[in-house]
Amino acid sequence: MWFSPLTPHWSCSTMRLSQMIGSRYKERPAEAVLDSHAFLLRGGYMRQVANGIYSLLTPGLRVAQKIETLIREEMNRIGGQEVLMPLVLPRELWDESGRYETIGPELLRFADRTGHDMLLGMTHEEAVVALCRNEVKSHAQLPFMVYQIQTKFRDEARSRGGLIRVREFTMKDAYSFHTSQEDLERYYDVCYDAYNRIFARAGLPEVTPVESDTGMMGGQIAHEFILLADCGEDTIAVCGSCSYRANMEVAEGRIEAYPEDALPLEKIHTPGMKTIEEVAGFIDVEPRQTAKVVFYQNDADGKLVLALIRGDLEVNEAKVAKQIKTLPVPATEAQIEAVGAVAGFATPMGLDTAKVRIIADETVAASNNLVCGANEVDYHYKNFNLGRDLPGVAACDIAEVADGAGCTRCAGTLNLRRGIEVGNIFQLGTKYCTAMNMSYTDAAGKMQTPIMGCYGIGVGRLAASVIEARHDKFGPQWPISIAPWQVHINALKVDDPIRETADALYADLCAAGIEAIYDDRNASPGVQFAEADLLGVPIRIIVSKRNLDNGELEFKRRDTGEKGTIPREGAIATIQGWIHDALTALKPGTREAINS
RNA sequence: CGGGGCGUAGCGCAGUCCGGUUUAGCGCACCUGCUUUGGGAGCAGGGGGUCGCCGGUUCGAAUCCGGCCGCCCCGACCA
Numbered sequence A: 001m002w003f004s005p006l007t008p009h010w011s012c013s014t015m016r017l018s019q020m021i022g023s024r025y026k027e028r029p030a031e032a033v034l035d036s037h038a039f040l041l042r043g044g045y046m047r048q049v050a051n052g053i054y055s056l057l058t059p060g061l062r063v064a065q066k067i068e069t070l071i072r073e074e075m076n077r078i079g080g081q082e083v084l085m086p087l088v089l090p091r092e093l094w095d096e097s098g099r100y101e102t103i104g105p106e107l108l109r110f111a112d113r114t115g116h117d118m119l120l121g122m123t124h125e126e127a128v129v130a131l132c133r134n135e136v137k138s139h140a141q142l143p144f145m146v147y148q149i150q151t152k153f154r155d156e157a158r159s160r161g162g163l164i165r166v167r168e169f170t171m172k173d174a175y176s177f178h179t180s181q182e183d184l185e186r187y188y189d190v191c192y193d194a195y196n197r198i199f200a201r202a203g204l205p206e207v208t209p210v211e212s213d214t215g216m217m218g219g220q221i222a223h224e225f226i227l228l229a230d231c232g233e234d235t236i237a238v239c240g241s242c243s244y245r246a247n248m249e250v251a252e253g254r255i256e257a258y259p260e261d262a263l264p265l266e267k268i269h270t271p272g273m274k275t276i277e278e279v280a281g282f283i284d285v286e287p288r289q290t291a292k293v294v295f296y297q298n299d300a301d302g303k304l305v306l307a308l309i310r311g312d313l314e315v316n317e318a319k320v321a322k323q324i325k326t327l328p329v330p331a332t333e334a335q336i337e338a339v340g341a342v343a344g345f346a347t348p349m350g351l352d353t354a355k356v357r358i359i360a361d362e363t364v365a366a367s368n369n370l371v372c373g374a375n376e377v378d379y380h381y382k383n384f385n386l387g388r389d390l391p392g393v394a395a396c397d398i399a400e401v402a403d404g405a406g407c408t409r410c411a412g413t414l415n416l417r418r419g420i421e422v423g424n425i426f427q428l429g430t431k432y433c434t435a436m437n438m439s440y441t442d443a444a445g446k447m448q449t450p451i452m453g454c455y456g457i458g459v460g461r462l463a464a465s466v467i468e469a470r471h472d473k474f475g476p477q478w479p480i481s482i483a484p485w486q487v488h489i490n491a492l493k494v495d496d497p498i499r500e501t502a503d504a505l506y507a508d509l510c511a512a513g514i515e516a517i518y519d520d521r522n523a524s525p526g527v528q529f530a531e532a533d534l535l536g537v538p539i540r541i542i543v544s545k546r547n548l549d550n551g552e553l554e555f556k557r558r559d560t561g562e563k564g565t566i567p568r569e570g571a572i573a574t575i576q577g578w579i580h581d582a583l584t585a586l587k588p589g590t591r592e593a594i595n596s
Numbered sequence B: 001c002g003g004g005g006c007g008u009a010g011c012g013c014a015g016u017c018c019g020g021u022u023u024a025g026c027g028c029a030c031c032u033g034c035u036u037u038g039g040g041a042g043c044a045g046g047g048g049g050u051c052g053c054c055g056g057u058u059c060g061a062a063u064c065c066g067g068c069c070g071c072c073c074c075g076a077c078c079a
Helices: A004-011 A035-042 A058-077 A091-097 A125-132 A181-201 A276-283 A317-324 A333-338 A431-435 A459-469 A496-511 A525-535 A571-586
Strands: A046-050 A053-056 A080-082 A088-090 A109-111 A117-120 A144-153 A168-178 A208-211 A222-228 A234-239 A245-247 A266-269 A291-296 A304-310 A356-361 A370-373 A379-384 A414-429 A451-458 A487-491 A516-519 A539-543 A552-557 A563-567
Touching (some): A035 A459, A058 A080, A058 A144, A058 A181, A091 A117, A091 A125, A168 A181, A168 A459, A181 A222, A181 A451, A222 A234, A222 A245, A222 A459, A276 A379, A291 A370, A304 A317, A487 A496, A496 A539, A496 A571, A516 A525
Parallel strands (some): A080 A144, A208 A245, A304 A356
Antiparallel strands (some): A088 A117, A144 A168, A168 A451, A208 A222, A266 A379, A370 A379, A414 A451, A539 A552, A552 A563
8 A cells, every 4th residue: 555654654663764864975075074973964864954053863863852851760769750841931031030131142132023122041950940949949849950952052152063162952851859968969879870870872982071150150069070081071080090170271280399498589670571471481390390380361350460470371261261251352462561571571560450350379379589571561570479579469260270380189190081961960059049039948937048959961962972972884783771762674685485484574563562674675785785884873683694594693883883684583582682681781880879 | 053975756866167959867665567586686568857046147057157055074052
């Protein structure tokens, strides 16, 4: 019958390749730079609609749904309640938190037909607080966690790399509410474990938590879950000896001290020597024996900022941002001159602290007799000592960790690696609940503000990350937990017995609840194998005359590389066993869930 | 937002400098038929394009000029 190919779809999650929309192709798309991007397009997982915006075809959607299911199971396991908040939100909610003003153009704002200002949610703190403040009134309802798997939109200045960095994406975002910081910290650890389980079950046990900046989210403690990969956009400091791992934004390196007896300041002629290298070479000292000055336009109070750091190090602007409570913007020469400093020969000494905020790195405090500028063209000072020469200035950490720096936790060495952020967790504190008036009544009858945490995972980015970490030159090698199908059937040199056997195998797998894709086309083996590789299904079963004459089927494992033959008789049970074993191998040991 | 590259069939590309046998072409993919079948088969036939868009120059524009748009990469930016 002409409609018969559709029939199987109604009853089970299997697919005949001859009917599947979306072709796989041989040539690598020109716009793909990353392997994951190339395979997602070549394998017919997705198609681009606009910059950073994609449609998913069946294989891509199935991978996403598998990941979502897995996340759901782990969120539910730690007591999460699934909800669904809207993508489109009214401006008023974001006015309440203040983020309508503070967030830049990555927040897509628009007006509806009545002229009402609306926005596309890029995260849902405001929405979740607005929802929960009306539902939660008593301490007896706390703690709780709600989560959703929902579309987010961020109008990124530059999306790139296929699904690694997009504008529209699906994200699992979870929000927990607590009556104490201790309880937040307890649950934060529960989430931390749940995240490790999620990534392990998705086939990426190597994803590791790293300490990270809280950025505009506020709060004190945050971790990013990072897959180390050269194509990643984050730089991570990794200790070679202990477990310390931190995003560059917060990574701390060991401070090497170079104590000497302080010598008197000495002004020296340094004609045309502006850079650290020039000055150090001219005076014949190491760069670490100098102090470098970097100017920023203003701190939160409008003062010019002078950042002082040892000459061999760089200033980390994320750390500066924390000190000055605003984003650092490099100062212009005119701004520098206006406070009496001289670019290239600058020193904090003698500047008016009413106009200039001086922040000094701890490394400067840990060295004596440094060379620094004199605020006079062609002159520097020798023997600058922070404690003696700038007595009011306390040292803080504004240094960018350099590759090879010492670890602060052990005797080891830090190395800088690139990584993809596939998830993050934040201890938010009371920022949103306070701003948006969420409160509950405690046991003593007193009004209290809940303490909040939030926890995100990007679904598509995780899928792409798995490809980055698990592929060969032919295509993805999906872990069975998130593979679009569990079994891929190839029928070669199709004649009646082969067709009947393959059809029956497909029907049997379907009846057993196994997710199978069946290449029922009369395509050559080369085509079938190449396209099977692109779909990356872990268990491949090949029905061919060669083995069928012996009553056998051939198998090839894309996830492990094993291959061989199995008897047709009992094949379903064999395959079920493989699936069970493969899923079990991915599952970490069970642990206590939150409410137990 | 700055720098660079690119827009010709679903994908990969040639043609653009130097305007005119180009009715705009090649490979893959697609359709029909036959032959094939263990790693992207062969033969024959066929379909698919407003050459990114708008305007200009010219007898004539994929090709030259102006404007715009889109995509990719690097940087800036970034829960």
